Amino acid sequence: GQQVMQIPQYQHVQEGEDFTTYCNSSTTLSNIQWYKQRPGGHPVFLIQLVKSGEVKKQKRLTFQFGEAKKNSSLHITATQTTDVGTYFCTENAGNMLTFGGGTRLMVKP
Amino acid sequence: KAGVTQTPRYLIKTRGQQVTLSCSPISGHRSVSWYQQTPGQGLQFLFEYFSETQRNKGNFPGRFSGRQFSNSRSEMNVSTLELGDSALYLCASSLGPGNNQPQHFGDGTRLSIL
Numbered sequence: 001g002q003q004v005m006q007i008p009q010y011q012h013v014q015e016g017e018d019f020t021t022y023c024n025s026s027t028t029l030s031n032i033q034w035y036k037q038r039p040g041g042h043p044v045f046l047i048q049l050v051k052s053g054e055v056k057k058q059k060r061l062t063f064q065f066g067e068a069k070k071n072s073s074l075h076i077t078a079t080q081t082t083d084v085g086t087y088f089c090t091e092n093a094g095n096m097l098t099f100g101g102g103t104r105l106m107v108k109p
Numbered sequence: 110k111a112g113v114t115q116t117p118r119y120l121i122k123t124r125g126q127q128v129t130l131s132c133s134p135i136s137g138h139r140s141v142s143w144y145q146q147t148p149g150q151g152l153q154f155l156f157e158y159f160s161e162t163q164r165n166k167g168n169f170p171g172r173f174s175g176r177q178f179s180n181s182r183s184e185m186n187v188s189t190l191e192l193g194d195s196a197l198y199l200c201a202s203s204l205g206p207g208n209n210q211p212q213h214f215g216d217g218t219r220l221s222i223l
Binding site: 050 | 164
């Protein structure tokens, strides 16, 4: 699978602020999957995007796939302390996930 | 439905030893993948098995091996352990091959090499 670059590496926010993490690839991706890993936990699948320009929402989370299928973003509205964790984006190529470094989100109550 | 089960949860070994980790996938899942997670290298793909066959392999030395049984359970083995093998080893299962399968991870085995 193609490794995607993710920014920022770390993000501290005050509870209630918004948060966005971005993924970029130099090549076209067949899909993008997002995972969340809580401290001390394991990655948990959040969502998959497949179509160009696709937007999906899960409550306060909004996921986008770029028109060129080379970038993606995850936006969290009004963060809560339960949002703490590391968010990973990855392309799933035949069940082989090539993870980037992820974005570690810290939320101050 | 039970999740992915990995055993043991924690393991301490010394350099030069070998270790076997076990993974039981979610019932009905036939694909099992293994990942190594370290603070320095992050999450790295080791290998993936489907129908008892290794389909994909990551960039790890031959000391890392695995297998899958007919009931889809999988084991990975690391021989001649090195200090750098200290890591969280995660297993993930999915229904089968294909790019659109969500991966369901287990809690991992934390391996410490002394």
